[in-house]
Amino acid sequence: MQHKKLYIVVSFALLAVVLISLGELLWGSSGEARHWTEWMFYGICHQLPERTYSIGGYFMAVNTRCFGIFLGLWLGWFTIPLLSSITKGKRWPVWILAVAVILQIIDFSGNMFGVWENTNHTRAVLGMILGITVPVAISDLFYSGKSNN
Amino acid sequence: MEEINNTEPNRTISDFWPSIALVGSIFGVVIFALGLVFGYMQIQSEPSGAIFSPMMFSGVIVCLVVAFAGAMAIWHYTREVTPFVSLGQGALIGFLTGAVLVIISTVLNEFWHFIDPDYTQKVIDSAIANLEAMDVPAETKNTMIDATVESMRSQQSIFSQILYGIPMYGILNLITGLIGVKIFGKKEDEETF
Numbered sequence: 101m102q103h104k105k106l107y108i109v110v111s112f113a114l115l116a117v118v119l120i121s122l123g124e125l126l127w128g129s130s131g132e133a134r135h136w137t138e139w140m141f142y143g144i145c146h147q148l149p150e151r152t153y154s155i156g157g158y159f160m161a162v163n164t165r166c167f168g169i170f171l172g173l174w175l176g177w178f179t180i181p182l183l184s185s186i187t188k189g190k191r192w193p194v195w196i197l198a199v200a201v202i203l204q205i206i207d208f209s210g211n212m213f214g215v216w217e218n219t220n221h222t223r224a225v226l227g228m229i230l231g232i233t234v235p236v237a238i239s240d241l242f243y244s245g246k247s248n249n
Numbered sequence: 250m251e252e253i254n255n256t257e258p259n260r261t262i263s264d265f266w267p268s269i270a271l272v273g274s275i276f277g278v279v280i281f282a283l284g285l286v287f288g289y290m291q292i293q294s295e296p297s298g299a300i301f302s303p304m305m306f307s308g309v310i311v312c313l314v315v316a317f318a319g320a321m322a323i324w325h326y327t328r329e330v331t332p333f334v335s336l337g338q339g340a341l342i343g344f345l346t347g348a349v350l351v352i353i354s355t356v357l358n359e360f361w362h363f364i365d366p367d368y369t370q371k372v373i374d375s376a377i378a379n380l381e382a383m384d385v386p387a388e389t390k391n392t393m394i395d396a397t398v399e400s401m402r403s404q405q406s407i408f409s410q411i412l413y414g415i416p417m418y419g420i421l422n423l424i425t426g427l428i429g430v431k432i433f434g435k436k437e438d439e440e441t442f
Contacts, residue, residue: 103336110340113420120417139405139413143280143354144315144421146308149396150389159396166312173424194431208309238427241336 101181103242114174121170123161125153137161153220164220165204165227172231180235184243187236197237200230264330265342272322273349280311280350281357292371296378304376318350319343319422323429332435336427339434343426347418355410373398 101107119126123137130136138147138161151163160167187193207226211218218226287307294303322342327334334342361368380394405413 106337106340110423113423117417117420136413139410140417142410143284143414144312144417146305146312148305148308149393197428234424234428238431241427241431 101184101242107177107180107242111174111177114170114177117170118174121160121162121167124158125155125160129158135159135161141166151220151223153224163223165223168224168227168229169231172228173234174231175228176232176235179232180239180242183236183239188240188243190240193233193237193239197230197233200233204230260331260338262341265326265338265345268322268326268329269342269345269349272318272325273346274353276314276318276321276346277350277353278357280314280354281361283307283311283314284354284358285361288368288372291379292375294375294379296375296382299379302376302379304372315347315350315418316421316425318346319425319427320429320432322346322422323426324433327433327435332433334430334434336430339426339430340423341426343423343429344419346426347420347422348415350422351414351418352411355407355414359407 120137120140124130124135127135127137134142141147141162145162145166147161148163149159151165153160153164153167162170183193203226207218207222210216284307287303287310290303291307319342323334323339326342376397377394380390380397383390383393385393
């Protein structure tokens with residue numbers, strides 16, 4: 101495996117993203133003001149309360165789909181060392197990433213036009229699928245050829 | 250894909266900055282402009298009670314746009330500097346593009362408050378009107394209104410916004426930068442003479 105330092109740094113960065121995205125559930129409430137974890141995702145996620153997991157009035161910092169994406173990214177990152185033999189030089193990992201993106205668009209559109217009604221759980225699962233496919237799509241970069249960096 | 254060309258000179262940060270600055274600035278302006286467009290659409294919309302308000306579209310579309318900045322910076326770099334880009338270079342370009350994007354969009358947003366000081370209040374009033382028209386139980390409605398008002402009124406200094414924004418925008422664009430390396434980068438055996 102190449103780029104081990106980058107691999108480790110990104111895995112910790114993604115863990116930080118997941119932990120911060122847990123918002124008030126992990127870090128406690130900040131009272132009336134916007135929680136510091138919500139500020140960190142401000143502009144990245146719409147953070148609508150009704151589309152965000154909550155327990156006892158404590159909310160995550162991101163909505164369910166974003167949380168699924170971040171969790172999927174982190175979990176998928178650990179598959180990189182396992183995937184080299186089946187993804188190296190193949191095009192299908194990029195295609196499944198494209199399919200995962202299209203799935204989000206279909207789900208969002210179907211819900212918006214009233215064809216079906218998605219739920220927090222379905223959004224989280226679909227988001228997680230997208231998140232997992234990203235590391236799968238780039239996994240062979242950690243194994244291809246020699247590098248000068 | 251991975252850079253493996255031994256004749257390729259060692260690249261420094263100064264080789265990356267044009268792509269980082271250009272793409273980060275463009276995306277920063279685009280995000281600022283999209284936020285304004287959807288903000289004023291929200292202000293001018295009739296309160297329908299629909300969950301798909303202009304501000305919600307703003308969140309979704311801005312998120313999608315943000316996610317492409319890292320990959321686009323790699324695309325620009327591979328076109329203007331060299332088609333060979335390593336994974337580490339892609340990660341750095343992506344992260345810094347996210348940082349530039351945050352700085353530009355935050356500064357422009359602050360600037361807009363001088364142009365239209367009532368902008369935030371008008372968006373809050375419109376969002377409350379829309380929430381009040383929603384067909385949900387009163388208790389739920391009140392909770393949603395309180396949460397929305399609380400989040401919109403809550404303000405941070407420009408430096409805090411940048412400080413909070415850079416890590417997440419940076420990491421997100423670092424990831425899309427890696428995707429950009431995969432899509433736009435070139436392997437040595439793909440080089441044509």
